[in-house]
Amino acid sequence: MSDGDGGRVGLREQKKRETRARLSWAAVRLVVERGFHNVRVEEIAEAAGVSPRTFNNYFSSKGEAIVARHLDRTLRVAEELRHRPPAEPLWEAISHSVLAQFRPTPETADTPVRDFEQWRAGVRLMFAEPGIQGEFLRAAALAEAEIAAAVAGRTGTDVDRDLYPRLVAATVMAAVNVAMQQWMRRTDHPGGVASLLTEAFAQLAAGLPTP
Amino acid sequence: MSDGDGGRVGLREQKKRETRARLSWAAVRLVVERGFHNVRVEEIAEAAGVSPRTFNNYFSSKGEAIVARHLDRTLRVAEELRHRPPAEPLWEAISHSVLAQFRPTPETADTPVRDFEQWRAGVRLMFAEPGIQGEFLRAAALAEAEIAAAVAGRTGTDVDRDLYPRLVAATVMAAVNVAMQQWMRRTDHPGGVASLLTEAFAQLAAGLPTP
DNA sequence: CGCATCTTTGCGTAGCGCGCAAGTTTAGCT
DNA sequence: AGCTAAACTTGCGCGCTACGCAAAGATGCG
Numbered sequence: 377m378s379d380g381d382g383g384r385v386g387l388r389e390q391k392k393r394e395t396r397a398r399l400s401w402a403a404v405r406l407v408v409e410r411g412f413h414n415v416r417v418e419e420i421a422e423a424a425g426v427s428p429r430t431f432n433n434y435f436s437s438k439g440e441a442i443v444a445r446h447l448d449r450t451l452r453v454a455e456e457l458r459h460r461p462p463a464e465p466l467w468e469a470i471s472h473s474v475l476a477q478f479r480p481t482p483e484t485a486d487t488p489v490r491d492f493e494q495w496r497a498g499v500r501l502m503f504a505e506p507g508i509q510g511e512f513l514r515a516a517a518l519a520e521a522e523i524a525a526a527v528a529g530r531t532g533t534d535v536d537r538d539l540y541p542r543l544v545a546a547t548v549m550a551a552v553n554v555a556m557q558q559w560m561r562r563t564d565h566p567g568g569v570a571s572l573l574t575e576a577f578a579q580l581a582a583g584l585p586t587p
Numbered sequence: 588m589s590d591g592d593g594g595r596v597g598l599r600e601q602k603k604r605e606t607r608a609r610l611s612w613a614a615v616r617l618v619v620e621r622g623f624h625n626v627r628v629e630e631i632a633e634a635a636g637v638s639p640r641t642f643n644n645y646f647s648s649k650g651e652a653i654v655a656r657h658l659d660r661t662l663r664v665a666e667e668l669r670h671r672p673p674a675e676p677l678w679e680a681i682s683h684s685v686l687a688q689f690r691p692t693p694e695t696a697d698t699p700v701r702d703f704e705q706w707r708a709g710v711r712l713m714f715a716e717p718g719i720q721g722e723f724l725r726a727a728a729l730a731e732a733e734i735a736a737a738v739a740g741r742t743g744t745d746v747d748r749d750l751y752p753r754l755v756a757a758t759v760m761a762a763v764n765v766a767m768q769q770w771m772r773r774t775d776h777p778g779g780v781a782s783l784l785t786e787a788f789a790q791l792a793a794g795l796p797t798p
Numbered sequence: 799c800g801c802a803t804c805t806t807t808g809c810g811t812a813g814c815g816c817g818c819a820a821g822t823t824t825a826g827c828t
Numbered sequence: 829a830g831c832t833a834a835a836c837t838t839g840c841g842c843g844c845t846a847c848g849c850a851a852a853g854a855t856g857c858g
Contacts, residue, residue: 388824388835416813427838432815436717506647510721513728517720599804599855627844638807643846 396434396444398424401483403441408498412438412505439511442502446512449477450519450552457526466531467581470548474577478570493563500560516553520545551576607645607655609635612694614652619709623649623716650722653713657723660688661730661763668737677742678792681759685788689780704774711771727764731756762787 402423406415417438421431435441456473464472489495502508524545528535535541555572559565565572613634617626628649632642646652667684675683700706713719735756739746746752766783770776776783 386825391824392836417815418813429816429838429840430836433837436815438814439721440717506651506725507721509728510650510718510725513724514717514721517724597856602854603805628846629844640807640809640847641805644806647846649845 395424395426395430397448397483399426399431399434400441400445400448403438404445404502405487407438407442407502408495411498411501412508437507437511439505439507442508443511443515447515447519450515450549451522452477453548454519454522454526457523458529462530466527466544467577469530470527470544471574471577471581474548474552474573475570478573496560496563503560516549520549523548547580551580606635606637606641608659608694610637610642610645611652611656611659614649615656615713616698618649618653618713619706622709622712623719648718648722650716650718653719654722654726658726658730661726661760662733663688664759665730665733665737668734669740673741677738677755678788680741681755682785682788682792685759685763685784686781689784707771707774714771727760731760734759758791762791
């Protein structure tokens, strides 16, 4: 499943990843700014410097493009989890793996948000869209499966036989989702999503001991 | 939210419900038989004896129509849960409420399935469709919220403050989903989904005691 | 019975998803 | 380097979908 070797990818693969990332980011940014129905795929493609037809080579729908960013993030959590030292305590490894994916990215740095409140409101509206909700939950389910597998490999449990890995994975995704929801709602969070996640995992680590 | 009074609805409302049910059932039946992409909305509308335009007055997408049947079912679980005697033990009430919604309906009786294996395979394919998965998860989330509220009302807990009602609701939906998945996979289930659900709830009732 | 209200329906339109067949770029081999 | 096979992009075109709008039909209430 994994590359086996971390960074060894050709120029081709590299470009594909960048295009994919640019498309997804453009989709999110535009939809948050203008609203789901006021953005056509043509505009997303243009913002990513690519033809409209190419958009559909990467994503089969607008919703998929929007959620892809978050899906990739959460999939990278599983990947990161596999690469962390086996001796590290589970919840410590999880906390690290998750937080590593929720730092500012080049894209967000390139596009400084002028009005945080407006951005937040846009995100709320985006997630209110039925199609996006479904796509989001689906992505969460996919990521959850991967995380469960990673946890199983790490704790010596079995995804098919033991309840434990799925339970942990579900809990992790729940924490991520709750943190994001909370970030969307409340207006007083200087630390952003990261601080919310830190807090959530601290509580989890205390309440769900490793077997 | 509830009618307050169970059956008091005019002819108008009655017809609407029937049309909705016929549309959703037609959507499910046709898609299971022929595959998602081989069924157009026009055909679903025709099978339900209604114009294509009317279809979109009831559902805003094919996927929504397909899942509506299951959504209504699970919402009725919450409704039923509110109407059961308050003295009844929680898991007993839940089990009753759920099982009551998974019996043969007039629609299924009118359309006896010739080949069960073929039907099952069709259902599997239907749920393999990305759009359906998303729609399904979304419906599950909606139902879960309603069930959580019903459980809260019944146990004197608070949806916003206590973890318990959400936890129970999530568990109930998980049980339903697992039972359906199991039904789709295994070929040896004389009792259908109902027997699977009974078993699932028996296990749950034993493992998740009321506080 | 007759009016007010809700529902259905047909029509028209903007947009989407994707198959197909060039054209263009990259990888690998000698 | 040079050449070839494979992968990626792009433009074109088509069938379908989702939905606004306005006319026609059904229903409920006094």
